[in-house]
Amino acid sequence: MQNEETEIHLRDYLRVISKRKQIVAVFFLTTLVVVLIGTLVSTPLYTATLRLKVEQKNEDPLNNIYRYIRQDPEFINSQIQILSSQSVMEKVVAMLNLVETYPHYFPEKNRGFSIVGFLKGLFAIPEHPVLSQDAQGPRPMSPAERLAKGMLEGLEVEHIRDSQILEVSYTSENPAFSTLVCNTIPRAYIEQLLEMKMKNSEYTIDWMKKKAASERKKLEKSEHSLQDYLTAQDIVTIENRIAIIPEKLSQISSELTKAETKMEELESVIDQINRIPKDELETIPAIASEGSLQAIRSQIREAEQKIMTLSQKYGPKHPVRIQAQNTLNELNAKKAAEIQTIVQRIKNDFQLAVANYKNLKQQLENTKAEAARLNEKSIQYNILKREIDTKKELYNALVARIKEQTLTRQFRDVDVYVVGEAKLPEQPSNQNLPRNLLLAMVLGCMGGVGSAFFLEYLDNTISTAEDAEEKTGVPAIAAIPLIDSEEKDPHTVVIDHPASPEAEAYKAARTALSLSTPSGYPGSIVVTSIYPGEGKTVTSINLGAAIAQAERRVLLIDSDMRKPSLHNIFDTDSKPGFSELLTGQCEPADAIRETGTAGLDLLPCGEKPPNPSDLLSSSRAKEIINSLGKTYDVIIIDTPPLANLSDALALTLCTDRTIVVTRSKKTRYEDVKREAKRLGEAGNKLLGQVVNAIDLEREGYYYYGSYHRYTEYYS
Numbered sequence: 001m002q003n004e005e006t007e008i009h010l011r012d013y014l015r016v017i018s019k020r021k022q023i024v025a026v027f028f029l030t031t032l033v034v035v036l037i038g039t040l041v042s043t044p045l046y047t048a049t050l051r052l053k054v055e056q057k058n059e060d061p062l063n064n065i066y067r068y069i070r071q072d073p074e075f076i077n078s079q080i081q082i083l084s085s086q087s088v089m090e091k092v093v094a095m096l097n098l099v100e101t102y103p104h105y106f107p108e109k110n111r112g113f114s115i116v117g118f119l120k121g122l123f124a125i126p127e128h129p130v131l132s133q134d135a136q137g138p139r140p141m142s143p144a145e146r147l148a149k150g151m152l153e154g155l156e157v158e159h160i161r162d163s164q165i166l167e168v169s170y171t172s173e174n175p176a177f178s179t180l181v182c183n184t185i186p187r188a189y190i191e192q193l194l195e196m197k198m199k200n201s202e203y204t205i206d207w208m209k210k211k212a213a214s215e216r217k218k219l220e221k222s223e224h225s226l227q228d229y230l231t232a233q234d235i236v237t238i239e240n241r242i243a244i245i246p247e248k249l250s251q252i253s254s255e256l257t258k259a260e261t262k263m264e265e266l267e268s269v270i271d272q273i274n275r276i277p278k279d280e281l282e283t284i285p286a287i288a289s290e291g292s293l294q295a296i297r298s299q300i301r302e303a304e305q306k307i308m309t310l311s312q313k314y315g316p317k318h319p320v321r322i323q324a325q326n327t328l329n330e331l332n333a334k335k336a337a338e339i340q341t342i343v344q345r346i347k348n349d350f351q352l353a354v355a356n357y358k359n360l361k362q363q364l365e366n367t368k369a370e371a372a373r374l375n376e377k378s379i380q381y382n383i384l385k386r387e388i389d390t391k392k393e394l395y396n397a398l399v400a401r402i403k404e405q406t407l408t409r410q411f412r413d414v415d416v417y418v419v420g421e422a423k424l425p426e427q428p429s430n431q432n433l434p435r436n437l438l439l440a441m442v443l444g445c446m447g448g449v450g451s452a453f454f455l456e457y458l459d460n461t462i463s464t465a466e467d468a469e470e471k472t473g474v475p476a477i478a479a480i481p482l483i484d485s486e487e488k489d490p491h492t493v494v495i496d497h498p499a500s501p502e503a504e505a506y507k508a509a510r511t512a513l514s515l516s517t518p519s520g521y522p523g524s525i526v527v528t529s530i531y532p533g534e535g536k537t538v539t540s541i542n543l544g545a546a547i548a549q550a551e552r553r554v555l556l557i558d559s560d561m562r563k564p565s566l567h568n569i570f571d572t573d574s575k576p577g578f579s580e581l582l583t584g585q586c587e588p589a590d591a592i593r594e595t596g597t598a599g600l601d602l603l604p605c606g607e608k609p610p611n612p613s614d615l616l617s618s619s620r621a622k623e624i625i626n627s628l629g630k631t632y633d634v635i636i637i638d639t640p641p642l643a644n645l646s647d648a649l650a651l652t653l654c655t656d657r658t659i660v661v662t663r664s665k666k667t668r669y670e671d672v673k674r675e676a677k678r679l680g681e682a683g684n685k686l687l688g689q690v691v692n693a694i695d696l697e698r699e700g701y702y703y704y705g706s707y708h709r710y711t712e713y714y715s
Contacts, residue, residue, distance in 0.1 A: 548599035564605030577606025
């Protein structure tokens with residue numbers, strides 16, 4: 001089953017405040033009186049205030065260049081700490097010569113008795129000698145330092161939100177002194193910033209000079225090491241050679257590739273020459289493309305064309321024809337000779353290409369070997385060179401920073417602007433009675449309400465019926481108001497005052513009982529409580545009387561054999577009674593007595609037995625209750641408390657229902673839950689709880705108002 005969250009209404013808060021209104025009122029009035037007295041008897045203090053704008057510098061002092069600086073969220077807090085430091089106040093003391101002039105602002109007062117002075121002296125913490133550290137070691141604080149330390153109590157620095165503005169206030173008994181100190185603080189603050197910057201710069205410059213001298217020696221040593229290495233390896237222009245050799249390798253590789261290609265081409269042509277008959281050599285492209293051969297072939301074609309033309313006019317033996325044929329033969333012989341010349345040239349070119357290829361290949365191998373040797377030397381050379389370059393950069397950077405720090409050590413990293421100077425205060429800052437009273441009222445209300453809720457949180461006792469049901473899980477049958485015993489007898493309020501609100505509360509419990517079972521009232525009911533004094537006997541009597549007024553026959557049984565009381569309330573004998581019935585010493589008719597209220601009879605306790613729990617746990621108890629149930633409509637059994645006793649638990653096993661009486665502001669939640677668990681484990685049917693003695697006025701306006709509306713209705 002899912003538990004639903006209880007919704008808290010405003011009236012619940014108002015009920016808590018109303019319930020504990022005395023605590024709220026006492027806290028409120030105490031705060032108001034303390035603030036009022038403190039304001040009236042306090043020494044007048046005057047507060048002077050000025051505003052400073054504090055921002056980080058965003059300009060390069062050497063180059064006059066604007067630089068963006070991201071706002072540091074801790075910057076303002078750091079400046080507040082500097083402003084509030086004793087060093088700044090010591091500079092104020094020095095600037096105003098307060099060691100000499102301080103007594104003029106605060107002349108010695110009358111040393112007569114005063115309450116404020118007495119209280120200050122009574123609760124003052126004794127001061128111990130304070131030591132200050134200087135170059136020679138610890139020393140006692142000087143008068144200026146002691147004065148500055150004391151003046152710090154009057155200084156207050158606050159940051160105005162979402163701005164770079166600081167509000168600086170100084171408070172003292174002299175308004176002129178407060179104003180003077182407040183207006184001097186910015187100058188002291190600026191001087192402190194410059195002093196801090198210069199001290200830091202001097203330390204930095206001194207360190208960097210020592211570091212630069214050390215780095216210069218290391219640089220010189222590295223340069224000598226490089227020179228010794230170059231001399232030992234006979235290296236003069238290693239950087240140029242390192243740059244040239246890769247170029248040379250690339251060039252030789254390119255030429256070698258070309259030579260190899262040409263050699264392969266010529267080799268292919270020679271292979272064709274060797275495979276083709278001599279009369280077909282001119283079909284080889286490399287030979288056919290020769291210009292000299294093409295010129296001869298052109299002449300041969302012309303000669304052949306001429307012979308064809310002459311053959312149309314002359315016969316074969318004609319001198320002209322013979323001369324033309326001789327010319328053609330000479331040209332063919334010339335062509336054959338030219339082909340042989342071209343073939344021989346190709347073979348010569350091939351031999352030259354092979355020689356060139358071998359030469360380039362050897363050059364490439366030599367160059368690679370040279371590059372490898374040079375690379376080995378250059379590794380160590382580069383190591384030494386990088387070491388020199390690194391040390392040179394570090395040395396140059398240190399020299400540059402020394403120059404920069406020397407030039408900028410008098411420049412502040414913080415810009416300070418006085419937005420508004422402090423004016424002479426006209427009124428004391430600590431004696432604003434309306435403001436102090438208003439603050440006291442607010443503080444008193446908040447503290448009082450907070451105290452009320454804190455006490456309510458610590459309170460683990462039952463307060464109201466709703467509260468009891470919510471916190472314990474046991475249903476609340478009725479809520480009985482606190483009965484004024486001086487006006488009414490709580491035991492017989494239903495009998496003596498049947499129309500009273502208290503009687504009506506018991507009648508409400510009666511109604512709840514009548515609806516608790518399908519057949520109406522339970523036949524037998526145990527009325528018990530957690531601890532003594534919670535009202536179980538009062539509840540038993542009044543509940544029995546209320547049921548009797550509803551025309552039911554009711555029997556009250558006093559089973560509290562340790563501390564019986566019903567016979568005294570009804571002014572009758574206690575013997576014979578319930579204990580005699582349990583031991584078989586008498587009959588019910590001899591033990592039951594009339595109470596004087598119609599329908600309500602009483603069975604007193606009887607003789608106190610030595611073993612009440614054993615007697616009540618016997619089977620005889622259940623037989624008697626069942627037997628009496630035939631005569632009476634409802635049997636109400638008043639039992640001892642549940643805590644630490646088993647009497648009531650034994651009787652719950654003999655009855656139909658159990659009612660637990662709890663008392664407002666006395667019974668604790670955990671006790672009710674514990675005993676309810678015990679009853680459940682014993683198999684009893686717990687009907688619920690009756691919350692007794694609720695102080696309606698104390699519990700708040702809701703119950704108090706309901707009570708008054710009820711009394712007005714019935715009056």
